[in-house]
Amino acid sequence: MDPTKKYLCLNILGFKRNGITPEEFQDYMLNVHAPHVGxxxxxxxxxxxxxxxxxxxxxxxxxxxRDGLFSNLAPFDVCVTLVMPDIDTWIRFKEDDFFKKSVGPDHQRFADPTKSQMLLGWYQPLIKDGKLLISTGLDGAAAPAPGTVADAAAPVSAPVSETVPQV
Known part of the structure; x- marks a missing residue:
C-alpha cells in the first residue's frame, strides 16, 4: 500500500446461512469462496x-x-475486511460479469445476505507486524494524516512501559 494515499475500508458483517455449522461456514468461505473470488x-x-x-x-x-468497557459481543458470524483505493474499485468489481453470474450467487450457498450489515470508512492501520505506526505524542514524531497509511518501513517506536497521562 502506498503510505501517502487514503484508503477506503469496507467491513461486511455477515451471518451464516441457516442449517450449516460455524465450522462448515468457515470452511466454505476459506476453501471454496475465497479461492473463487480472490x-x-x-x-x-x-x-x-x-x-x-x-x-x-x-x-x-x-x-x-467482558467488563464495563467491553461488554457486548457482536452477533455476527464473520467480519470480512476489504481495503481499496476508492469506492469505484468496489463498483467496478460488482459490475464484473463473473461477479454477477458466479460470485454473487455463490453467497446463497453459505451466507444469509439479508441479515448482513456493512461498515464503510477510512482505513487507518495503527500497528503492523508488532510495530507502532503512529506517534504516541510523547516522542515528537508527527502522526500520519487522518485516513492515510503510515509508512511501515519507518515505524514510530514507543516503549511498552510508557505511562499514559490521565485526563
Missing amino acids: GLLAQYGIVHWSMTHADDSTPELFNKI
Whole structure:
C-alpha cells in the first residue's frame, strides 16, 4: 500500500446461512469462496482482504474480557475486511460479469445476505507486524494524516512501559 494515499475500508458483517455449522461456514468461505473470488478482488485493485470468523468457542473467550468497557459481543458470524483505493474499485468489481453470474450467487450457498450489515470508512492501520505506526505524542514524531497509511518501513517506536497521562 502506498503510505501517502487514503484508503477506503469496507467491513461486511455477515451471518451464516441457516442449517450449516460455524465450522462448515468457515470452511466454505476459506476453501471454496475465497479461492473463487480472490483473483477478481486482486484484479480490481483490492489491496487488503481478511476474514475474522466467530465459532462456538468465541463467546466463552469473550467472557474472559467482558467488563464495563467491553461488554457486548457482536452477533455476527464473520467480519470480512476489504481495503481499496476508492469506492469505484468496489463498483467496478460488482459490475464484473463473473461477479454477477458466479460470485454473487455463490453467497446463497453459505451466507444469509439479508441479515448482513456493512461498515464503510477510512482505513487507518495503527500497528503492523508488532510495530507502532503512529506517534504516541510523547516522542515528537508527527502522526500520519487522518485516513492515510503510515509508512511501515519507518515505524514510530514507543516503549511498552510508557505511562499514559490521565485526563
